[in-house]
Amino acid sequence: MTYPSRLIEEAVNEISKLPGIGKKSALRLVLHLLKEDADVTHLLCRSLTDLRTNIRYCVICHNISDGEVCNICSGTHRDHSLVCVVEDIRDVMAIENTQQYNGLYHILGGAISPVQRIGPSDLNIESLCTRIQNHNEIKEIILALSTTMEGDTTAFYITKKIKEAFPHILISSIARGVPLGGELEYADEITLGRSIVTRAPYNV
Amino acid sequence: MTYPSRLIEEAVNEISKLPGIGKKSALRLVLHLLKEDADVTHLLCRSLTDLRTNIRYCVICHNISDGEVCNICSGTHRDHSLVCVVEDIRDVMAIENTQQYNGLYHILGGAISPVQRIGPSDLNIESLCTRIQNHNEIKEIILALSTTMEGDTTAFYITKKIKEAFPHILISSIARGVPLGGELEYADEITLGRSIVTRAPYNV
Numbered sequence: 001m002t003y004p005s006r007l008i009e010e011a012v013n014e015i016s017k018l019p020g021i022g023k024k025s026a027l028r029l030v031l032h033l034l035k036e037d038a039d040v041t042h043l044l045c046r047s048l049t050d051l052r053t054n055i056r057y058c059v060i061c062h063n064i065s066d067g068e069v070c071n072i073c074s075g076t077h078r079d080h081s082l083v084c085v086v087e088d089i090r091d092v093m094a095i096e097n098t099q100q101y102n103g104l105y106h107i108l109g110g111a112i113s114p115v116q117r118i119g120p121s122d123l124n125i126e127s128l129c130t131r132i133q134n135h136n137e138i139k140e141i142i143l144a145l146s147t148t149m150e151g152d153t154t155a156f157y158i159t160k161k162i163k164e165a166f167p168h169i170l171i172s173s174i175a176r177g178v179p180l181g182g183e184l185e186y187a188d189e190i191t192l193g194r195s196i197v198t199r200a201p202y203n204v
Numbered sequence: 205m206t207y208p209s210r211l212i213e214e215a216v217n218e219i220s221k222l223p224g225i226g227k228k229s230a231l232r233l234v235l236h237l238l239k240e241d242a243d244v245t246h247l248l249c250r251s252l253t254d255l256r257t258n259i260r261y262c263v264i265c266h267n268i269s270d271g272e273v274c275n276i277c278s279g280t281h282r283d284h285s286l287v288c289v290v291e292d293i294r295d296v297m298a299i300e301n302t303q304q305y306n307g308l309y310h311i312l313g314g315a316i317s318p319v320q321r322i323g324p325s326d327l328n329i330e331s332l333c334t335r336i337q338n339h340n341e342i343k344e345i346i347l348a349l350s351t352t353m354e355g356d357t358t359a360f361y362i363t364k365k366i367k368e369a370f371p372h373i374l375i376s377s378i379a380r381g382v383p384l385g386g387e388l389e390y391a392d393e394i395t396l397g398r399s400i401v402t403r404a405p406y407n408v
Contacts, residue, residue, distance in 0.1 A: 001297065001301060002297070002300060002301070003297070004267050004268045004269065004274060004275070004276075004293065004296065004297070005259065005260075005268045005269060005270050006270055007251075007254060007255045007258060007259055007268075007270070008255065008259075008268060010251045010254070010255070011251045011252055011254075011255040013251075014247055014248045014251040014252070015248065015252075017244065017248075018233050018236060018237075018248075019232065019233070019236050020229065020232070025224065027294070027297075028223065028224070029222050029223070030255065031292075031293060031294065032222060032223050033222075033252065033255070033256060034255070034256070034259060034268075038256050038257070040221065041252050041253065041255075041256040042253065042256070043218055044218045044219065044221075044222075044252070045249035045252055045253050047211075047214045047215045047217075047218040048215055048218070048219075048237065048245050048248065048249055049245065049246065049249050050211060050214070050215075051211045051212065051214070051215040051234065051237070051238070051245075052237060052238070052242050052245040052246070053242070054211060055209065055211055055212075055238060056209075063208050064208045064209045064211075064212060064238075065208060065209060066209050066210055066211070070208060071208070072208075088235075089208065089235060090231070090235065092208065093205065093206070093207070093208070093231075096206060097205060097206070
């Protein structure tokens with residue numbers, strides 16, 4: 001593709017570096033910005049620069065935060081005895097949106113993956129142990145990691161580490177099984193098989 | 205969706221104003237930018253601001269240009285007797301990519317659309333007439349507009365206007381018909397019907 005202007009080409013190149021946006025979509029966005037008022041572009045750029053420059057992370061749970069400690073960690077109505085361990089900030093937002101959980105979080109920043117050269121020391125695992133040591137109110141660690149090889153490895157590593165150092169801490173995992181509203185015939189074999197093996201008492 | 209930080213929320217809001225990007229995709233892009241080096245964000249913002257601030261339009265054909273006159277209009281190897289009228293800058297790029305056309309262009313900046321309140325005076329039609337008047341070398345106007353109601357209305361309007369003022373100018377339209385490589389049974393009725401009515405001599 002040849003572009004009519006060097007400026008267009010550079011903007012398209014930069015936008016198409018973003019995940020999921022190809023050259024054609026990037027060109028569409030560029031032409032959209034040119035059609036709109038200059039303010040639209042300036043507001044967009046200001047908010048992105050602002051974000052990248054001023055973003056802070058909670059010193060306790062590593063969540064994104066406006067201050068030193070995030071709203072969740074500093075919340076007095078929160079159950080400080082529960083810590084839910086997740087890979088990513090998006091997981092926190094997903095769980096928060098369910099409005100079913102009232103405890104705290106701990107964001108690992110990924111999962112152990114030898115292929116991507118991510119080891120335990122690249123994740124916030126050490127800080128989880130320090131956190132358990134310093135906060136006596138923590139009673140339970142809930143593992144909410146992906147059911148991938150990486151997630152399972154990470155869960156295994158964390159469980160082993162915490163059980164050794166803090167035997168009094170309860171370690172649990174979010175329930176795995178057939179999704180609510182899902183029909184059995186469409187559930188994949190592994191999920192269905194596991195949901196039979198790990199069946200739970202039926203409460204009416 | 206509740207966001208963990210005001211900065212994230214603002215960036216997501218600005219990005220999701222772009223066409224085809226929703227809140228979820230916007231959040232994905234924001235988290236991607238946070239994961240990457242700050243340079244990625246700064247380069248992106250610089251190229252966008254640069255684009256919006258310094259972009260220029262060719263004074264002859266209204267194409268995007270780095271200088272006062274675009275590369276195509278100032279090209280000496282171009283056929284200056286042909287002017288292809290298109291709606292959009294993207295159309296120029298699409299035709300240029302075919303490498304089958306060696307003439308000039310004239311970008312209208314849209315099509316006549318009473319619904320969207322776009323009248324002839326909102327498009328670069330008057331400047332097309334002035335251009336024909338000032339450039340005696342122009343012999344043919346090729347209409348390459350969409351086959352929509354808006355495109356057809358615009359083509360009709362331009363044809364009428366040019367025929368009245370410049371009866372010596374040849375007005376043509378790009379060929380409409382069954383696409384190359386297309387099978388007849390999959391062509392829509394209107395295209396197929398029209399391709400029979402406007403059949404052309406068969407040259408071997």
